[in-house]
Amino acid sequence: xxxxxxxxxxxxxxxxxxxxxxxxxxxxxxxxxxxxxxxxxxxxxxxxxxxxxxxxxxxxxxxxxxxxxxxxxxxxxxxxxxxxxxxxxxxxxxxxxxxxxxxxxxxxxxxxxxxxxxxxxxxxxxxxxxxxxxxxxxxxxxxxxxxxxxxxxxxxxxxxxxxx
Ligand code: ADP
Numbered sequence: 186x187x188x189x190x191x192x193x194x195x196x197x198x199x200x201x202x203x204x205x206x207x208x209x210x211x212x213x214x215x216x217x218x219x220x221x222x223x224x225x226x227x228x229x230x231x232x233x234x235x236x237x238x239x240x241x242x243x244x245x246x247x248x249x250x251x252x253x254x255x256x257x258x259x260x261x262x263x264x265x266x267x268x269x270x271x272x273x274x275x276x277x278x279x280x281x282x283x284x285x286x287x288x289x290x291x292x293x294x295x296x297x298x299x300x301x302x303x304x305x306x307x308x309x310x311x312x313x314x315x316x317x318x319x320x321x322x323x324x325x326x327x328x329x330x331x332x333x334x335x336x337x338x339x340x341x342x343x344x345x346x347x348x349x
Contacts, residue, residue, distance in 0.1 A: 193264065274304075
């Protein structure tokens with residue numbers, strides 16, 4: 186049964202991968218609305234612009250009727266409050282994710298006690314997958330079709346062509 190709870194799934198999505206999409210699909214089953222929020226992090230220089238990342242995520246969530254996409258800058262908990270979201274979704278792939286996510290989730294709880302972080306695990310075939318691996322592989326023209334949707338690959342190729 187879907188509860189009337191709004192959840193946020195924040196991330197850099199540079200680029201969106203099948204691992205992210207797996208988490209989006211799982212989370213979409215449990216919440217009234219899921220807002221995938223593309224974070225603008227001043228400490229990270231992304232490969233794909235904010236607009237490109239947002240557009241790729243929009244394509245990725247097209248098939249889910251209760252999933253929205255937005256871009257945000259600042260604290261996730263502030264954005265969650267603005268959107269009346271009481272849950273933050275994060276993906277957990279391996280033990281290596283745990284320490285950072287544990288710290289983030291407890292910090293967010295301290296800042297906003299009414300907001301809970303819920304962790305979801307993707308299908309095991311995506312547990313070793315992350316966006317930085319994809320960025321590295323794609324830059325060497327390796328085949329990443331098992332990791333990202335075709336439009337991500339097309340967009341990357343277009344970007345490279347433009348630079349030439
Ligand atoms: P961030 O910079 O916030 O970690 P990412 O886009 O790398 O942004 O990841 C967003 C969220 O998605 C994080 O919770 C991350 O653990 C999760 N995630 C990333 N890749 C995968 C994957 N392959 N499977 C499941 N979750 C993932």
